[in-house]
Amino acid sequence: MISISKLLCDLDAEGDGLRYDAADGSSKPQITEEKQRRPVVVWNATRRCNLYCSHCYAGADLEAAPGEFSTSEAKTFLEQLAEFGAPVVLFSGGEPLVRDDLIELVGYAAELGLRPVLSSNGTLLTREKAEALDEAGLQYAGISVDGLPDRNDEFRGEDGAFEAAVRGIEHCLDVGLKTGLRYTITEANAPDLEGVVDLLVEKGLDRFCFYHLDYGGRGAEIVDADLSPREKRAAIERVADLTLEYHDRGEEIETLLVGNYADAAFLVEYAREEFGEAKARAVYDYLERNGGDPTGERIADVDYAGNVHPTQFWQGYSLGNVRDRPFGEIWDDESNPLLSALREREDRLTGKCADCRYKSICRGASRLRALATTGDLFAPDPQCYLRDEETRGEHPGSAAGAAD
Amino acid sequence: MVEKARRERIEAGERGNPTPQWEVFLREEPGDPLRHVGSIAAGSESEAHEHASRLFGWYAVDVWLCPADAVGRYSTRGLGEAERSDDDGDGTDADDGDSGDGEDDGDGEPRVYKETAGVSEVNSL
Numbered sequence: 001m002i003s004i005s006k007l008l009c010d011l012d013a014e015g016d017g018l019r020y021d022a023a024d025g026s027s028k029p030q031i032t033e034e035k036q037r038r039p040v041v042v043w044n045a046t047r048r049c050n051l052y053c054s055h056c057y058a059g060a061d062l063e064a065a066p067g068e069f070s071t072s073e074a075k076t077f078l079e080q081l082a083e084f085g086a087p088v089v090l091f092s093g094g095e096p097l098v099r100d101d102l103i104e105l106v107g108y109a110a111e112l113g114l115r116p117v118l119s120s121n122g123t124l125l126t127r128e129k130a131e132a133l134d135e136a137g138l139q140y141a142g143i144s145v146d147g148l149p150d151r152n153d154e155f156r157g158e159d160g161a162f163e164a165a166v167r168g169i170e171h172c173l174d175v176g177l178k179t180g181l182r183y184t185i186t187e188a189n190a191p192d193l194e195g196v197v198d199l200l201v202e203k204g205l206d207r208f209c210f211y212h213l214d215y216g217g218r219g220a221e222i223v224d225a226d227l228s229p230r231e232k233r234a235a236i237e238r239v240a241d242l243t244l245e246y247h248d249r250g251e252e253i254e255t256l257l258v259g260n261y262a263d264a265a266f267l268v269e270y271a272r273e274e275f276g277e278a279k280a281r282a283v284y285d286y287l288e289r290n291g292g293d294p295t296g297e298r299i300a301d302v303d304y305a306g307n308v309h310p311t312q313f314w315q316g317y318s319l320g321n322v323r324d325r326p327f328g329e330i331w332d333d334e335s336n337p338l339l340s341a342l343r344e345r346e347d348r349l350t351g352k353c354a355d356c357r358y359k360s361i362c363r364g365a366s367r368l369r370a371l372a373t374t375g376d377l378f379a380p381d382p383q384c385y386l387r388d389e390e391t392r393g394e395h396p397g398s399a400a401g402a403a404d
Numbered sequence: 405m406v407e408k409a410r411r412e413r414i415e416a417g418e419r420g421n422p423t424p425q426w427e428v429f430l431r432e433e434p435g436d437p438l439r440h441v442g443s444i445a446a447g448s449e450s451e452a453h454e455h456a457s458r459l460f461g462w463y464a465v466d467v468w469l470c471p472a473d474a475v476g477r478y479s480t481r482g483l484g485e486a487e488r489s490d491d492d493g494d495g496t497d498a499d500d501g502d503s504g505d506g507e508d509d510g511d512g513e514p515r516v517y518k519e520t521a522g523v524s525e526v527n528s529l
Contacts, residue, residue, distance in 0.1 A: 069483065076484075307425075307443065316455070317442060317455075318444070320442055321443075322483065323414045323477075324482065325479065337432070338460060377459065
């Protein structure tokens with residue numbers, strides 16, 4: 001998770017001690033002097049969903065899936081997370097609001113000192129639900145809107161889903177819940193990007209999360225629908241431009257990029273272009289502290305049946321199951337060669353990643369996309385859109401001095 | 405039973421929904437013990453082997469695969485109900501009120517557990 005608005009528009013307001021990624025529900029994205037040590041945990045609280053989105057990484061379904069945690073099991077699981085020191089639990093799905101006990105569990109997470117945040121399609125968020133979630137201690141609601149009405153509804157498999165999501169957003173805002181919009185870009189909805197940003201400004205949303213498509217779940221079936229790397233670069237550049245434009249106009253929109261750490265390198269290049277070398281170095285230094293792609297380290301996922309995954313998108317492989325042993329024990333078990341390899345992937349990356357000067361702020365971006373497209377866990381991410389001349393040479397951080 | 409073992413049986417029946425899960429065991433070097441390294445989703449054994457080889461092929465000399473639902477798992481540290489009798493059935497939702505629309509389907513918490521997770525052995529301890 002990379003905050004464009006923080007890096008480009010708010011750099012002087014230094015991070016004040018909290019984690020960067022973990023600040024998903026905080027009022028401002030914050031950057032710490034140290035890498036976050038415990039993972040933000042995405043919990044797919046259910047596999048059920050009232051929609052059927054074409055890109056769903058969780059393969060969510062309309063039917064109930066046996067094996068979901070009971071309320072009691074869910075509470076024990078949340079206790080495991082709290083004991084381990086996870087900073088944030090992201091209630092996701094499926095659609096978490098189909099769980100009747102969601103509010104109770106959000107409240108319990110808050111009580112345990114976990115920061116509860118929500119990822120939802122928004123269509124079930126009545127004002128009453130929003131109010132109850134807010135009162136239970138929910139810190140943030142991220143609502144998925146993947147385009148303007150026609151494209152969003154096609155994507156989400158249901159007419160009226162867009163309007164329902166917007167109503168959900170409005171209910172959240174009405175009750176004072178910090179609310180953001182999540183938009184996963186594909187070839188099909190790319191033309192709606194600016195319209196979606198306009199929508200969030202119009203509605204007064206706090207945050208725009210731009211998601212790259214990862215190649216897990218049903219997303220894997222639509223690899224061909226992903227943008228080309230060149231198109232992706234253009235989209236990110238547009239998001240950066242829009243962020244600057246809106247901030248120039250006094251709109252305090254927080255803009256976050258998720259799912260492709262080539263974006264980190266791009267932002268250094270962008271900062272150099274727009275603001276000069278000193279800013280580029282500062283951006284680099286912040287991103288280096290941020291730590292690059294968080295898979296298997298600063299982000300974890302636990303699915304509806306208790307399987308632990310290195311990220312929420314990597315549903316095809318599980319490190320273990322929290323019904324067998326506690327989350328922290330699974331997460332700390334580096335006798336698992338895949339987990340330990342992921343944590344030292346900078347030394348294992350091949351191809352252009354091996355010598356890339358942005359390796360330490362990108363860390364090879366998505367290992368899942370590399371695996372899905374090449375079969376090689378340490379091959380370059382096919383969605384790296386950096387130009388060769390950008391990846392060569394010394395890294396542009398402060399220690400290396402000005403390269404230009 | 406619980407007095408003797410203090411382990412709970414972990415039900416694996418629906419863990420592979422929608423794709424079957426395979427437990428993966430690796431031997432790093434000849435003579436080493438097999439080590440459990442998690443599970444993968446795959447439609448068939450050959451697909452599972454291919455998948456495991458992509459993830460671990462660079463590492464292991466032997467790979468064993470076992471359908472997850474064929475593995476009997478017993479743990480002393482599961483999420484079982486026995487550990488949480490404090491809040492079972494205490495009507496916690498009453499505080500929140502709002503969950504009423506979902507709570508009127510008659511599913512008391514323990515029964516939801518049995519029906520959805522299918523882990524009645526754990527529950528009945």
